[in-house]
Amino acid sequence: QREFTQKKTFTSWINSILAKHTPPYVVSDLYTDIQQGHLLLDLLEVLSGQHLPREKGFNTFQCRSNIENALTFLKSRSLKLINIHVADIIEGKPSIVLGLIWTIIFHFHIEELARTLACTYNQPSLDCSSAVDSSPKASRSAKKSARIKERWKMSATKALLLWAKEQCSLHGSVNVTDFKSSWRSGLAFLAIIQTLRPGLVDLEKAKARSNKENLKEAFRIAELELNIPRLLEPEDVDIVNPDEKSIMTYVAQFLQYSKNLPESEEDLQEKVREAMGWLAAQEKKLAKLLVETENETYYQKCKEMMSFMETFNQEKTPFLPVLSSKRGEAELSEGQQQMREEWDKVVSQINEWKAKLDQMLPSPLDSIEAWLQEVERLQAEDLPDLQDPFKAMSVFREIIVIFKGLMDCFDSHLDTLQSFKNEDEKNMPLVLPEKLEEMKRRLFSNIRSTNPSTFLEYHYGLCSAIANEVKLKLNICDVKYGAKESVESLLENW
Secondary structure (H helix, E strand, C coil): CHHHHHHHHHHHHHHHHHCCCCCCCCCCCHHHHHHHCHHHHHHHHHHHCCCCCCCCCCCHHHHHHHHHHHHHHHHHCCCCCCCCCHHHHHHCCHHHHHHHHHHHHHHHHHHHHHHHHHHHHCCCCCCHHHHCCCCHHHHCHHHCCCCCCCCHHHHHHHHHHHHHHHHHHCCCCCCCCCCCHHHCCCHHHHHHHHHHCCCCCCHHHHCCCCHHHHHHHHHHHHHHHCCCCCCCCHHHHCCCCCCHHHHHHHHHHHHHHHHCCCCCHHHHHHHHHHHHHHHHHHHHHHHHHHHHCCCCCHHHHHHHHHHHHHHHHHHCHHHHHHHCCCCCHHHCCHHHHHHHHHHHHHHHHHHHHHHHHHHCCCCCHHHHHHHHHHHHHHHHCCCCCCCCHHHHHHHHHHHHHHHHHHHCCHHHHHHHHHHCCCCCCCCCCCCCHHHHHHHHHHHHHHHHCCCCHHHHHHHHHHHHHHHHHHHHHHHHHCCCCCCHHHHHHHHHHC
């Protein structure tokens, strides 16, 4: 299933690129068409804007030469082509062909787009996510930068994910944590469309529809209104474990679209002024509400907060383009800087309110909420650099020990949540049903399906450390040690 989806997605992506080639080229069967080498060279020429050497014929020697030229060009751009050989491409081996195409997509499409985000995310930014999502994982997302360093591949993925999170977090409870199951409902795609082109979708209606209906609608609107090629079908995404690379390839097209949106400076300044007025009104409204609900019950406080947030999220729709603007600090006008400060102020007040309400949860929900936040905080932390394998191993081991200790409580917290009787002695609800459902969702979707990257990084560090130690010992042993007995003794001791 994964291989089938990748082949279909990658073929559609290649065709969207080769439509710009002169003459246009259409791939019918990726595994077969790639064997001649011309497809690879055409693709790389469009992506790089360079003219590459090639053999014009189609005999075995010429095909091999063209593929070698393509691979040589990729290596010249410092791309690591692990286990990708000319003979495997000529044979059309699926795993090798898909691996090569993914390397090209990631470098020329995703990584190039993510680099444009990196500079922005290293600047103070609007923490839009925290205005609609109370989890620490989401509230810290916009503050994490996609660092450009040796491990750029992971940073590029994080940058794209962070961008997607910010677009979705502007719309209530639409939460994105990965490039897999987070997209299954179709709401994430629709939320991004709504951010980029407000008014094209109705998210409230979408929440009542099936996954397949939402996905079909999102792909249709993206293709017709945003001119984004339809790389996926609903059945590719509405499965237990959708293909991460295919979803990343498709989501990156939305980022590309956002980069191409025209923006008039005069219109932008007018929107900034309108946004400033709206933010000032929200701040006053929030302050008044906090005073009025000071002596209310926990349940009533939550109802008032939910009502405020529903109105807040509805009213901010016209301001989404200006609120999610990714201009760097140096490019901002005085009005835009003031707007960012005002936005940060309102967001901070909302988050403080939410944090206080979480602390006021009735027992034992308060301890479960604290546990959820601690696990989410641990999940959101950046993994340490692996340049020193021994040091990294030690850090990974500590993280794993802490995480395993927290997960020992998973079953008991799950039982407590499922058996919690949500009523007081007067048969009145203690907690909003929506809050209970949110906690259950975080328990299942965010924590039960934990990203195993920490464990993988630990074992990678372990292997690296052992390899380094072996190389060190072998270098030391590469001298004459005399008699056979002394060598045997040396090896035995080692």
